[in-house]
Amino acid sequence: MNRRTLLSRVVFSVCAALLGAAFALPLIWFVFAPFNAHADLDLAFPAPPTLVNFARVFANGVAVGALLNSLLQAFGTVLLVAATATLAAYALARTPLRGKHVIEYVLLLFSSVVSGSAAMVPIFLIVNALGLIDTQLAVILVFAGGLLPTAMFILRDFIASIPRGYEESALVAGASPWRAFVDVVVPVLRPGVTIAAVWAFVQVWGGFLIPFVLLRSEQRMPASVEIYSFYSQAGTPIVPLLAAYSALYSLPVIALYWYVNRKYGFRFFGGIKS
Amino acid sequence: MASIQLDKIGKSFGAIDTIREIDLAIGDGEFVCLLGPSGCGKTTTLRMIAGLEQPTRGSIRIGGRDVTHAQPKDRNVGMVFQDYALYPHMTIADNIAYPLKVRGVAESQRREKTREIADVLHIGELLDRLPAQISGGQQQRTSLARALVHPADAFLFDEPLSNLDARMRVEARAFLYHLQRSRGMTAVYVTHDQAEAMALSTRIAVMCAGDIVQYAPPLEIYRRPATTFVAGFVGDPPMNLIAAQATRSDRGIALRGAGLGMSPLASWPALDRALDHGDRVTVGVRPEHLRIAAGDDASNEMRGKLYANEAMGPESLVTLCLDDGVRVTARLFGDAPVRVDGEVAFSFDAAQITLFDARGMRIAGPGETPST
Ligand SMILES: Nc1ncnc2c1ncn2[C@@H]1O[C@H](COP(=O)(O)OP(=O)(O)OP(=O)(O)O)[C@@H](O)[C@H]1O
Numbered sequence: 332m333n334r335r336t337l338l339s340r341v342v343f344s345v346c347a348a349l350l351g352a353a354f355a356l357p358l359i360w361f362v363f364a365p366f367n368a369h370a371d372l373d374l375a376f377p378a379p380p381t382l383v384n385f386a387r388v389f390a391n392g393v394a395v396g397a398l399l400n401s402l403l404q405a406f407g408t409v410l411l412v413a414a415t416a417t418l419a420a421y422a423l424a425r426t427p428l429r430g431k432h433v434i435e436y437v438l439l440l441f442s443s444v445v446s447g448s449a450a451m452v453p454i455f456l457i458v459n460a461l462g463l464i465d466t467q468l469a470v471i472l473v474f475a476g477g478l479l480p481t482a483m484f485i486l487r488d489f490i491a492s493i494p495r496g497y498e499e500s501a502l503v504a505g506a507s508p509w510r511a512f513v514d515v516v517v518p519v520l521r522p523g524v525t526i527a528a529v530w531a532f533v534q535v536w537g538g539f540l541i542p543f544v545l546l547r548s549e550q551r552m553p554a555s556v557e558i559y560s561f562y563s564q565a566g567t568p569i570v571p572l573l574a575a576y577s578a579l580y581s582l583p584v585i586a587l588y589w590y591v592n593r594k595y596g597f598r599f600f601g602g603i604k605s
Numbered sequence: 606m607a608s609i610q611l612d613k614i615g616k617s618f619g620a621i622d623t624i625r626e627i628d629l630a631i632g633d634g635e636f637v638c639l640l641g642p643s644g645c646g647k648t649t650t651l652r653m654i655a656g657l658e659q660p661t662r663g664s665i666r667i668g669g670r671d672v673t674h675a676q677p678k679d680r681n682v683g684m685v686f687q688d689y690a691l692y693p694h695m696t697i698a699d700n701i702a703y704p705l706k707v708r709g710v711a712e713s714q715r716r717e718k719t720r721e722i723a724d725v726l727h728i729g730e731l732l733d734r735l736p737a738q739i740s741g742g743q744q745q746r747t748s749l750a751r752a753l754v755h756p757a758d759a760f761l762f763d764e765p766l767s768n769l770d771a772r773m774r775v776e777a778r779a780f781l782y783h784l785q786r787s788r789g790m791t792a793v794y795v796t797h798d799q800a801e802a803m804a805l806s807t808r809i810a811v812m813c814a815g816d817i818v819q820y821a822p823p824l825e826i827y828r829r830p831a832t833t834f835v836a837g838f839v840g841d842p843p844m845n846l847i848a849a850q851a852t853r854s855d856r857g858i859a860l861r862g863a864g865l866g867m868s869p870l871a872s873w874p875a876l877d878r879a880l881d882h883g884d885r886v887t888v889g890v891r892p893e894h895l896r897i898a899a900g901d902d903a904s905n906e907m908r909g910k911l912y913a914n915e916a917m918g919p920e921s922l923v924t925l926c927l928d929d930g931v932r933v934t935a936r937l938f939g940d941a942p943v944r945v946d947g948e949v950a951f952s953f954d955a956a957q958i959t960l961f962d963a964r965g966m967r968i969a970g971p972g973e974t975p976s977t
């Protein structure tokens with residue numbers, strides 16, 4: 332190895348290390364701070380590590396309830412989206428409907444409007460007219476409506492890659508179309524549905540505006556809204572509690588990714604190995 | 606088992622008539638092959654029998670029952686798909702047992718029947734594996750087992766052997782023959798391999814561009830192909846077809862073509878009638894009816910330049926290129942090498958030729974009662 336390549340390697344390694352550190356530092360803070368009774372925004376190793384922050388968070392009934400509300404909203408939405416998106420995407424993929432691509436793209440376009448802030452006022456008015464303000468159902472329905480087109484879009488390619496022969500051989504074997512769908516399509520489609528479900532879960536889990544606008548009572552709020560109760564009146568964060576609550580808040584998402592990765596293994600982009 | 610009747614069946618995709626009008630009566634216990642080149646509508650016909658495709662016109666009956674608009678599940682047929690279509694998430698056992706499962710057969714009976722058919726097909730030791738974990742030939746037998754596990758009224762095969770290598774094909778072919786004959790199954794079998802059709806069928810329906818051009822037992826099709834299309838499709842190598850001009854004289858009818866010389870034929874009524882519509886005919890001779898002419902005295906011969914001389918072991922294929930570029934092949938039996946070179950002549954027996962009229966329809970032979 333000559334000096335030039337050695338030098339360039341050293342420079343590269345140093346740059347890479349600095350870049351890596353820049354990304355790693357917030358994560359390291361995120362790991363240490365919840366266990367530090369006196370955590371502030373500086374990076375510090377907790378001395379001694381303690382669970383006192385967690386104890387104080389758990390003593391706060393509303394904050395714990397908010398995590399449960401988040402779970403309820405997320406699972407409710409995921410179930411609804413997974414079921415309806417699978418059926419809708421399947422129907423759309425398998426019927427010779429004229430202009431179905433147009434339908435898909437229009438839906439996709441409007442979904443970003445529905446789940447964005449632009450449509451919040453009409454959505455509020457509709458939900459209000461339905462008498463569903465301050466209900467979890469309203470949150471789930473609005474989330475599901477916004478996520479459905481994209482979930483269908485994710486599933487579309489998975490369905491397109493399933494040979495029709497699978498269903499057809501089931502039909503000839505004596506199955507009704509519904510039975511063939513349940514017995515043959517759904518199991519083969521499971522990795523795709525899982526992708527869509529995880530994606531939907533993460534969207535709801537981090538969603539702020541929809542529950543913030545549609546809910547009134549604090550005891551119905553999800554964690555994404557409730558997390559602001561760890562700010563003082565003046566708007567400054569109570570760092571130790573915020574850190575502990577954030578750790579709890581991110582656990583389900585981490586667990587979900589871990590589970591999916593173990594079960595299917597993420598590929599580089601979006602897809603899942605079957 | 607049951608009979609199948611297709612009555613004036615037609616199928617259009619958009620403006621295109623894929624199947625024009627098909628009549629096909631398949632008897633109980635028959636093995637009928639749909640034979641034809643790619644894109645002629647074989648699969649479409651089979652899928653209409655299975656109920657996977659709705660005919661645009663006509664009606665279908667299975668066992669006398671009109672099933673034209675019945676769902677696939679109500680037709681009680683077994684089907685083997687070209688790509689096998691095994692369910693990737695189910696074990697081989699579950700794949701085979703699926704038709705029983707959807708019909709609500711009890712678990713214990715399901716297992717017993719699956720085991721039984723799997724043993725017949727020599728896949729008994731693979732039952733716990735997934736389709737991705739077995740070979741192509743084993744997949745083929747699994748899909749066969751799935752079609753056979755339930756006593757269907759009829760069995761439909763869409764080129765089930767086309768994904769196998771040459772040796773396994775021959776083996777699987779004999780197996781299918783044995784299976785069908787021993788069980789008396791009614792079978793419809795799609796193939797574009799004429800050897801498969803010849804070997805397996807009780808009758809062959811030769812299809813061309815959405816029509817059935819001939820429906821007859823294999824030997825009938827081999828001996829008396831209805832059209833030049835059938836003649837050129839059946840046989841390996843297929844029948845040699847040479848364009849010729851017919852001229853009447855008091856010595857009989859003389860047929861002349863590029864490189865073709867024949868002594869005049871004593872005419873017969875069918876030939877006479879055919880020549881009334883035009884003097885252009887096609888002379889067909891099977892490769893196995895050609896010999897290397899011994900001397901210059903052959904009365905019926907074709908003469909051309911040697912094009913290929915292939916020794917296949919039990920037989921040799923010698924191909925000549927006639928003056929107008931048409932190639933004719935002789936199939937010479939025996940493993941002795943054929944020594945020929947340069948200009949070569951084949952001789953043949955006038956009784957073994959098949960004549961086709963100007964439209965390509967076969968002209969009935971001298972001894973036949975002509976069909977209408
Ligand atoms: N769903 C469809 N839509 C439009 N055209 C179709 C459809 N299915 C088949 N065709 C057309 O109908 C014709 C016959 O198709 P078919 O699959 O029956 O042919 P085949 O005889 O089975 O050919 P191969 O030997 O290649 O399988 C083809 O020209 C094909 O393009």
Ligand SMILES: [Mg+2]
Nearest residue numbers: 647648649795
């Ligand atoms: Mg086909």
